[in-house]
Amino acid sequence: MLHLTDIQLQDNKVFLSMLSHVLNVDGFYFSTTYDLTHTLQRLANTSPEFQEMSLLERIHRFATPVMHGFITMHSCSINGKCFDWLLISRRSCFRAGVRYYVRGIDSEGHAANFVETEQIVHYKGSKASFVQTRGSIPFFWSQRPNLKYKPKPQINKTVNHMDGFQRHFDSQIISYGKQMIVNLVNQKGSEKPLEQTFSKMVNSMGNGMVRYVAFDFHKECSRMRWDRLQILLDQLTEQQDEFSYFLVDSDGKVVTQQEGIFRSNCMDCLDRTNVIQSLLARRSLQAQLQRLGVLHVGQRIEEQAEFEKIYKNAWADNANACAKQYAGTGALKTDYTRTGKRTQWGLIMDGWNSLIRYYKNNFSDGFRQDAIDLFLGNYSVDEIEPSSPLHINKDWKFLALPIIMVVAFSMCIICLLMAGDTWTETLAYVLFWGSASFGTFAIILYNGKDFVDAPKLVQKEKMD
Structure with a gap:
């Protein structure tokens, strides 16, 4: 340290503060006795010598793998039969980052916000597993924050999308087998070109191992018609039965293998995606518990009130963990995941989380992105370089942010005094006009691209 300049x-x-910021984010896990970084099926397909090695021996005597994501474990009982139920979500370290700054894929085919989620059951020495993935729409597109509530997605028109697209699915097929893409984005408005391009590229690739289904989640489930999710599940039933799940008996003999995987996505691969994944996982768990003899013939998981509560809360917690790590707030639509129905309070909380996301995505995610890039080695500190990218002079416009905040807060107070009689109407006024006033003042006074908190350490346009 003595040789460094001031x-x-x-x-x-x-x-150092950036590294601390990353390490202080919830969701880092490690184990010296169980390999958290691989699915049960991948471990079963490795050599016996590899399985007998400790985790430390597999990599280095002074190192152990660390996983970022989410883990929950529950000891459960149905019909007096006790079993362990686990849910593990593993985030990819490739193309890692935060919402809006990291979208689509890179040249190697790595997708943004790619997460592998494994549901595991242990019962009397037998183990069952069902794996799903989520990841950003796998071609070159971006959605830079610009102070608008929902920036318009931009598809890159100067690159060959098929190269990265092909690499992405080649690696997915090697890792998981057949691919069933479940695209949940809107099929109108700004999301429509993404859906159309995705569908067109799957058809152009002409790979029989990759199938595609589009389901306009928001349109189909509008006006609280969440029962219509069954339409999608019915479409996927035959494919899910074909893919099956991984099962090994108490003697270590592999009974069944999972032959394919559902790759779900929405825009962020968070809220809509988690809802669908939880429903597909429940259907797989139903089959596993019946085969293991935990559930009687004709019994359904939904009828087991105690376990159903554990199951729903665990998937909602999984949604919150993934959302906080990528978008900066808890997930939306978790009221449905936890209770099986949409509630007015859930809508209000979604509005609040959306407002927090708006602020973080525009005014603090640049620092978070820099911290992640530094932590993963995407940016290397150069001692020879006299100055770092951190030293970027900010003009007078940034000094006016506190004034804008005061004006926006004042608008909230005025709207509160002028709002209707009911508390829900009052809250709606405050959330809408308060956020609108802040966004409107900011957009009028500033160029959005200059005003948002953009990353400094790595130029993402060059990486893309």
């Missing part, structure tokens, strides 16, 4: 010492403090 500027470098100052930068070093910032870099």
Whole structure:
């Protein structure tokens, strides 16, 4: 440290704060006895010598793998039969980042916000597993924050999308087998071109291992018609039965293998995606528990009130964990995941989380993105370079942010005093006009691209 200049010492403090910021995010897990980083099926397909090695021996005597994502474990009982139920979500370290700054894929085919989720059952020595994935729409597109509530997605028109697209699915087929894409984005408005391009590229690829289904989640489930999700599940039933699940008996003999995987996505691969994944996982769990003898013939998981509560809350917690790590807030639509129905309070909480996301995505995610890039080695500190990218002079416009915040807060108070009689109407006024006033003042006074908190350490346009 003695050889560093004053500027470098100052930068070093910032870099250390970035690393601390990443490490302080919830969701880091490790184990010295169980390999959290691989699915049961992948482990079963490795050599016996590899399985007998400890985790430390597999990589290095002074290192152990760390997983970022979500884990929950529950000891459950149905019909007096006790079993362990686990849910594990593993986030990819490739193309890692935050909402809006990291979308689509890179040149190697790595998708943004790619998460592998495994549901595991342990019962009397037998183990069953069902794996799903989620990931950003796998071609070159972006959605840069610009102070608008929902920036318009932009599809890159200067690159060959098929190269990265092909690489993405080649690697997915190697890892998981057949692919059933479940695309949940809107089929109108700004999301429509993404759905059309995705469908066209799957058809152009002409790979029999990859199938595609589009389901306009918001349109089909509008006006609280969440029962219409059954339409999608019915479409996927035959494919899910074909894919099956992984099962190994108490003697270690592999009974069945999972032959394919559902790759779900919406825009963020968070809220809509998690709802569908939880429903597909429940259907697989139904078959597993019946085969293991935990459920009687004709019994359904939905009828087991105690376990159903555990199941729904665990998937809602999984949604919150993935959403906080990518978007900065808890997930939306978790009232449906937890209770099986949409509620007015859930809608209000979705509005609040959307408002928080808006602020974080525009005014604090640049720092988060820089921290992740530094942590993963996408940016390397150069001691020879006299100054770092951290030293970017901000003009007078940034100094006016506190004034805008005061004006927006004042608008909230005015709207509160002028709102209707009911508390729901009052809250709606505050959330809408308060956020609208802040966004409107900011957009009028500033160029959005200059005003948002953009990453400094890595130029994403060059990486894409």
